């Protein structure tokens with residue numbers, strides 16, 4: 235479990251994140267959603283330690299990541315796996331070598347065991363047979379799967395994915411979502427995914443944090459999102475007419491059109507967190 239408490243981040247006096255509070259539970263997919271520029275990547279970078287919060291706490295199963303000793307931080311980093319927006323594979327290494335890389339760097343396994351582990355991870359993402367290929371020879375979706383295999387090579391407790399579906403078609407995106415989701419459930423990992431893919435939100439959004447202009451605006455599940463009354467959330471997520479229709483069918487009353495003031499009963503009560 236990862237907890238973010240009263241987290242603020244500013245750059246040169248410009249506030250990017252303000253008072254973010256969230257619990258990311260293990261064994262489920264935790265999504266962070268929000269418009270481009272809302273602060274998703276900055277939040278994830280604060281959580282994984284690529285940025286230091288201006289204020290606030292990041293707790294990994296109760297361990298304070300911001301104030302812990304450097305040595306402890308290094309150890310904790312080994313429990314994290316990351317998948318970046320671009321698959322970020324090493325072009326001059328084969329698929330197998332890419333997956334072996336974290337094992338070469340951070341494990342004390344012998345070579346035969348490292349190869350065995352890398353092959354196992356590649357099989358887990360259905361890439362058996364692609365071991366000797368170069369990243370340039372495989373498709374974007376396959377590259378993402380290699381990135382997932384590499385991220386899970388060290389058996390991480392915490393998995394971070396920043397826009398794992400960017401650049402992929404909807405069907406391949408589903409394959410990646412299903413893979414991340416099933417690995418998360420299988421290994422009980424705490425998985426955090428940044429996305430603005432609505433298919434992912436409605437497909438694997440077991441827990442969803444919606445950020446708007448650096449503020450936490452809403453939290454809930456994919457089921458709750460269908461009946462949520464938060465105006466900003468609804469205009470973000472149900473921006474397209476198609477999604478608006480889907481939502482309207484699950485609501486007793488129609489949603490206001492963009493630009494219209496919602497009926498008072500559809501307005502969300504301000505909460506203390508907001």
Ligand SMILES: Nc1ncnc2c1ncn2[C@@H]1O[C@H](COP(=O)(O)OP(=O)(O)OP(=O)(O)O)[C@@H](O)[C@H]1O
Nearest residue numbers: 245250268269270271272273274275276277428430
């Ligand atoms: N290193 C930095 N220095 C200064 N400002 C930054 C830095 N990194 C990000 N920002 C600013 O923080 C804000 C949030 O950026 P962020 O990358 O977190 O958005 P995002 O929600 O991930 O957007 P996208 O969906 O496009 O990836 C932006 O205004 C961005 O310019």
Ligand SMILES: [Mg+2]
Nearest residue numbers: 274275276428
């Ligand atoms: Mg981003």
